[in-house]
Structure formats: C-alpha cells, structure tokens
Amino acid sequence: MINVMFMQSQSFYGADSELHxxxxxxxDRSQVSLSVALTQALRETPEISAKLYFEKIPGIVVRPTEFGRSREDMRGAGDYAANLVRTFGGLLGLAGFIRAHRIQVIHGTEKPRDAFYGTLLAKLTGARSVVHMHVSYGDWLASNVKWALRNADAIIAVSPFSAKSIVDAGFAAGKVHTVLNSLDLASQRWNSRSTAREVRASLGIPEGAVVMGVVSRLFLYKGHRDLLDALARVKDQMPDYRLVIVGEDDPRAHPGGGSFTEELKTQAAELGISQNxxxxxxxxxxxxxxxxxDMYTMPSWEEPFGMVYIEAMxxxxxxxxxxxxxPEExxxxxxxxxxxxxxxIEALGTCILQLAQSAELRAQFGRAGRQRVExxxxSKRMCADVVSIYQSIVGRP
Incomplete structure (x- = not known):
C-alpha cells in the first residue's frame, strides 16, 4: 500500500483538477491510500470551485489547507507579508499531516503552489514528489516551477509531445513519464443527451443549420484566427452554418493586446462572415x-493534449x-x-466543408470517436499508468 497525497492549491476546478x-x-484502493491537501478558497461561481468537487469524492482523506494567495491576487508589501505568514503556517501544518499519515508520494500539477510546495514538502519529509505537467515545457514557466521539476522524483507528461518538450529542456528522460489523459465516462456529463434543439434555439440558430463549435480560453494559440480564415475560403460552398465560439478572453495569454474577442469580431466582419x-x-x-x-473545430497550435477533443468525441x-x-494522439x-x-488554411476549410456537406460522414466519424474514447x-487505464509510476519511485512492485 502506497500512501499518496494530492495537492489542490487552486480554487478553480479546471481540466487538470478534473483529471486529478x-x-x-x-x-485501486488495494494499491494506494489517498488524501488531498485542499484549498478552502471558493470561487464567485460555485460550479467551478474545486473545494466543492473534491469534498464529494468518497474514500479519501481531505486535509483543509491554507496555501496562501496567488501572486496575481496580492497588492503591495502588506499583502505579501500577511500572505507569507499564512502560507508558512499552512505548510507547517501540512508537513505534520504528511509525517503523521506517513505520506510516501506527493502529487501535484505544474501550478506554482502545487509544484513548488509539493516538491519542497517532499524534500523536508522524506516523501517522493510527482509533478504532473498538463502543459508543455517553456521558458515562461515560473522559476519555482522549474526548481520543482529539477528536484521532483517523477514528471508526468500528458502526451509524447509534452514529454519531448521536457526532455529537450534538459530534464532526465528516465524521470519523465507519459500518461495520456482520460475522460470519466461514468459521469453523465459526457454521455449524449437530447438538449441540442433547446440549446440551438437559445442561441438563435435556425433549424437545419450546420453547427460547429470551439470551446476554450480566447487567445491566439487556440486557432480561432485560422478557423475564421478557413471558413471564409469556403463560405460560398458551405450550407447554412453557425460557428459557436465559447469562452472568454485570457489577458495573461494575450498581454497588452486588448480584447481578443473584439479582434475576432473585427476579423469576422472583414471576412464577411459575421452573421455566421x-x-x-x-x-x-x-x-x-x-x-x-455537429462537429468540433479547434485548430489550436501545439496543444499539449486537448481534453476538449475527447470530450467532443x-x-x-x-x-x-x-x-x-x-490531437495526433x-x-x-x-x-x-x-x-x-x-x-x-485551404485544407482546413476543405475538411470542414466535407463534414458540413455530409450528415452521414459526421455520424460515422462521431460513432468511431466515441468508441475510441471508450x-x-x-479512467482505469490512466489510474493504472499513474500507480505504476508511484511504484517505480518508492521501490515497490
């Protein structure tokens, strides 16, 4: 039995939180005993608060933890000083929990507080540390995350593409492991329901229109610009269609650039496709x-994995x-x-046009996609892959 503690410092329940x-x-509870150091911070929108999701997971120990505030939330020296005191107290208490529960593996994401605090606590308590990279390696990573990666006992990458970026940055290939993400098909969230007509009506989409969509934060690398350009190339051959762009601007990924949403609206107008x-x-x-x-269209650039693709499938x-x-995986x-x-761009437009013109092909691809996800x-495969990594770093078969 391996005693494992997860780090959940962020209050937002995003794709990485869902995977953890x-x-x-x-x-498998016959192989691992599980706990989670869980932030007590709540989001303004309860539906996206990590605390509420993790507290509902059966059979784990939840350790309420003060992780301090993120750097973006602090203003001035007073905030930093008060945050330092809170964080020190939270980590001191967590170290006591790790020793009392004989935690052997501390598992966190690449988020700075997860990665840095988790690896630091492992060093202080004699546990092993795992940093689960849901992104590819880049110079933009915070210095404390880079320190955590250098000192972690194992790094999990979510795709071979992501793993290669980590190894190419100089990290030992022997401690970089690839574990593809999974989707919880036991959840009703990702099983088909008969709500399409109601949703389309609420969006003002006429009956019979072909609907394509993209769900993401709105910034350059998600490929919205390429998608609009491709649609403009084939607009005269397309049946009536609507492209639904879901998400809001991410200023951190588009610094100093103003509203990316407004840029896309301007582009659509210039291309003559705003009405779609x-x-x-x-x-x-x-x-x-x-x-x-009817189809999911997201030509994002260097996507480390892309949970939304398997969600669509x-x-x-x-x-x-x-x-x-x-996406290649x-x-x-x-x-x-x-x-x-x-x-x-021309090939992208042709692919979209081919699907838009054939309901039969869309249905065929859709059935095959669902089967591939299954x-x-x-989840069973992902869990087995991760447990085998735990076993390798604590020296147990």
Whole structure:
C-alpha cells in the first residue's frame, strides 16, 4: 500500500483538477491510500470551485489547507507579508499531516503552489514528489516551477509531445513519464443527451443549420484566427452554418493586446462572415453546448493534449484539428475526424466543408470517436499508468 497525497492549491476546478479528481476517485484502493491537501478558497461561481468537487469524492482523506494567495491576487508589501505568514503556517501544518499519515508520494500539477510546495514538502519529509505537467515545457514557466521539476522524483507528461518538450529542456528522460489523459465516462456529463434543439434555439440558430463549435480560453494559440480564415475560403460552398465560439478572453495569454474577442469580431466582419459567428462568452454548461454542435473545430497550435477533443468525441462529434502535438494522439485522421497539415488554411476549410456537406460522414466519424474514447481514454487505464509510476519511485512492485 502506497500512501499518496494530492495537492489542490487552486480554487478553480479546471481540466487538470478534473483529471486529478478522476485519479482520486478511481485508483485501486488495494494499491494506494489517498488524501488531498485542499484549498478552502471558493470561487464567485460555485460550479467551478474545486473545494466543492473534491469534498464529494468518497474514500479519501481531505486535509483543509491554507496555501496562501496567488501572486496575481496580492497588492503591495502588506499583502505579501500577511500572505507569507499564512502560507508558512499552512505548510507547517501540512508537513505534520504528511509525517503523521506517513505520506510516501506527493502529487501535484505544474501550478506554482502545487509544484513548488509539493516538491519542497517532499524534500523536508522524506516523501517522493510527482509533478504532473498538463502543459508543455517553456521558458515562461515560473522559476519555482522549474526548481520543482529539477528536484521532483517523477514528471508526468500528458502526451509524447509534452514529454519531448521536457526532455529537450534538459530534464532526465528516465524521470519523465507519459500518461495520456482520460475522460470519466461514468459521469453523465459526457454521455449524449437530447438538449441540442433547446440549446440551438437559445442561441438563435435556425433549424437545419450546420453547427460547429470551439470551446476554450480566447487567445491566439487556440486557432480561432485560422478557423475564421478557413471558413471564409469556403463560405460560398458551405450550407447554412453557425460557428459557436465559447469562452472568454485570457489577458495573461494575450498581454497588452486588448480584447481578443473584439479582434475576432473585427476579423469576422472583414471576412464577411459575421452573421455566421456566435460568441457566447464564459459558460458553465459546456456539455450541453457541445451536444448542440455537429462537429468540433479547434485548430489550436501545439496543444499539449486537448481534453476538449475527447470530450467532443465522447459526445459523438467529429473533430477537426491540426495534425500535430496532442490531437495526433487523440484523433484518427479520416476515421474520427480530420487532421490537415498545420497552417494549411485551404485544407482546413476543405475538411470542414466535407463534414458540413455530409450528415452521414459526421455520424460515422462521431460513432468511431466515441468508441475510441471508450477504448483508449478510460479512467482505469490512466489510474493504472499513474500507480505504476508511484511504484517505480518508492521501490515497490
């Protein structure tokens, strides 16, 4: 039995939190004993508060933890001083918990407080540390995250593309492990429902229109610009369609650039396709929105994995993305969707047009996509892969 503690310092329940919740929910209890150091901070929108999700997971020990505030939330020297005191007290108490419960592995994301505090606590208590990288390595990573990666006992990458970026940055290949993400198909969130007509009506989409969608934070590398350019290339051949763009601006990824949403609206107007584009802004009803799509179209650039692709496939949606990075691990070109060559805008438009013109092809790809998610992206497989890494770093078979 290996005693494992997860770090959940961020209050937002994002894709990385969902994956770690899956691990906590489905790992074999005959092999691991599980706990989570859990932030007590709540988001203004309860539906996206990590605390509320992790507290509902059965069979784990929840250790309420003061992680301090993130750097973006602090203003002035007084805030920093008070935060330092709170954080020191929280970590001191957590170190006592680790020793009392004989924690052997501390598992966190690449988020700075997860990675740095988790690795530091492992060093202080004699535990092993795992940093689970849900992004690719880049110079933009905080210095304390880079320190954590250098000192971690294992680094988990979510795709071969991500793993290569870590090894290429100089980290020992022997401690970098690839574990593909999974989707919790036991949850009703990602099983088909009959809400498409109602959602389309709420968005003002006419009956019979072909609906494509993209769900992401709004910034350059998610490929919205390429998508709009591709649609403009084929607009005269397309049946009536709507592109639903779900998400809000991410100023951190578009610094000093103003509103990326407004840039996209301007681009659509210049291309003469504004009437076909719908911007929803931030939404929490993502599965319902995705159920209303006929296809999922996100030609993002160097996506480390792309959970949203397997979410779309689970809902029987064909996928169109660039043939590189994470999507290559997920989408089978010509079977579950299309993967045109990166930056080939004409090919991207042709792929979208081919799907838009054939409901039969969309249904065929959609069925194959759902089957692929069931076969290759199960929680059971992901959990087994992670447990084998734990066993390797604590020296147990």
């Amino acid at each position: 919740a899956q691990l906590l929910r489905y790992m 584009i719908i911007f929803t802004g931030f939404r929490t009803d993502i599965p319902q929105l995705m159920e209303s799509f 689970a809902l029987n949606k064909p996928v169109v993305a660039w043939r590189q990075a994470g 997920i989408v089978v070109d010509g079977e579950t969707g299309f993967l045109p060559a990166p930056k080939d 076969d290759y992206f199960s």
